[in-house]
Amino acid sequence: MKLKNILGTIGAHALLVILSVIWLIPILWLVVTAFSAYPGINISHFFPSEWTVQNFGTVLLKPDSVVQYCVWFKNTFIIAIFTCIISTIFVFMVSYAFSCMRFNGRQGLMTFSLILNMFPGVLSMIAIYFILKSIGLTNSHLGMIIVYSAGSGLGYLIVKGYMDTIPASLREAARIEGANEFQTLTKVILPICRPILVYQVINSFLIPWGDFVFAKLMLNSGLSKDWTVAIGLYNMLDKSLINKYFSIFCAGGLLISVPISILFVIMQKYYVEGVAGGATKG
Template sequence: MSKKKKVVRKILHNLLLAILAVIWLIPIVWLLVTSFSGYDGMNTSRFFPKTWTINNYFRMLFQSDTVAQFPRWFTNTFIIAIFTCLISTIFILMVSYATSCMRFKGRKALMNAGVMLQLFPGFLSMIAIYFILKAVNLTNSHFGMILVYSGASGLGYLIAKGYFDTIPASLREAAYLEGASELTTFVKIVLPLSQPIVVYTVISSFLVPWADFIFARIILNSGISSDWTVAIGLYNMLQRNLLPNYFSRFCAGGILVAIPIGILFVIMQKFYVEGITGGSVKG
């Protein structure tokens, strides 16, 4: 291929990416500018608002009412996400270490079963999970949601296992010769060398309850708005009779929800990318 053709191909490739990026960014930009709109409802006649204000953010954060209780929803979601993140991270890392660094009867069969179960979408089991929680009186309970979110998290061991596979076995063997137990080897040898995959696991575990709507909607169905998560609360603001007065505040809430995740990704981006790339290939 001539140099001229390569340049033209590169230009077309970058142009296509630029067009796709613009298309992808349009809804996000519209959500952002609408959150600063002085008009409470949805204005579809123009992209940018006529008047600008930060009042929507102020009302979401400091003027809760019977419809918009954003601080309460944010607190509920944050508590669920934090506990789920802690439990899920521990489960995933322990299962990954066991399948990567330990040898026991039935190990391969267990790994294959875990991978096969991960192929089925989680919503297929939601109805069964709901009736199980209802039988033990854990519906409309944040504790019940934490149990379900973190209960099967160990099945997502594959990427972390791939990263652990890249750590030289000689380091663990040296620790065993010094009399270290399996737990000591895991905590003091393997984890310090696995910072990228730990960060990746923490972020992934945090995102599951933070962004989930379907399962939270099924479990938290009592109608008590103070028990809702952010996803349920914001969705409720999209009712037809509420749109004229709450749509701009809904947009502000959407931006506020994205801020913590955005900050987390910016801070942890390097480790997050290293965790994905390091764990996607078996060493």
């Protein structure tokens, strides 16, 4: 029995190692290719024969008709920041209402929201596109911010679960002191919800930061100055450009991951606490 357990543990770990290697190889290839002096796809060697940091200089300092990375980065950052702020506000308002307030239809509304949130967002993309087109918000960063933020309140479950762990006596004490619902939320609940706030901020930021499908659908004017980083990098993979810009594409892909990686490392403690706390109840 002991030998069987040992063999099972070894087999499980071996499988995990194999899956990890398969998962890491494309990422490692992107990283090393970003430092390659060969501009196209080099299939003869995994590691570059010549190393350079010129690709990063081209991405950041030498814009041309194809590469306008700083403009794309600025567009993506603006969309992500505003989406993050609006989505976080929506989620906390909905979570507070469902967790801390009691009203007729509350349970039914919660159930309906959860069911609605289970449907993939891509199912509504065409309808959303034609609605925004009719009001002139296609090829608009404002339109993208509105759509990214509009349905964010449906993702309230984790934050609500965290709020459910906060003793009701704290809210009751605040009401005795004369606080209204808004003051209770901002001065009592939010300070306690710092870990889940970090979790929500990172999640809300990541959605527009890495999105390609909706951005490609919306920003279809062909003007590269309006693109996000995802669209700009995808354009470099065109068959007429890939042999000249693939290493630059890899450098751009590596750079776009740096801000969110730094943010996650700094906020990792609160992020894990937020996920664990939000999963306790709800």
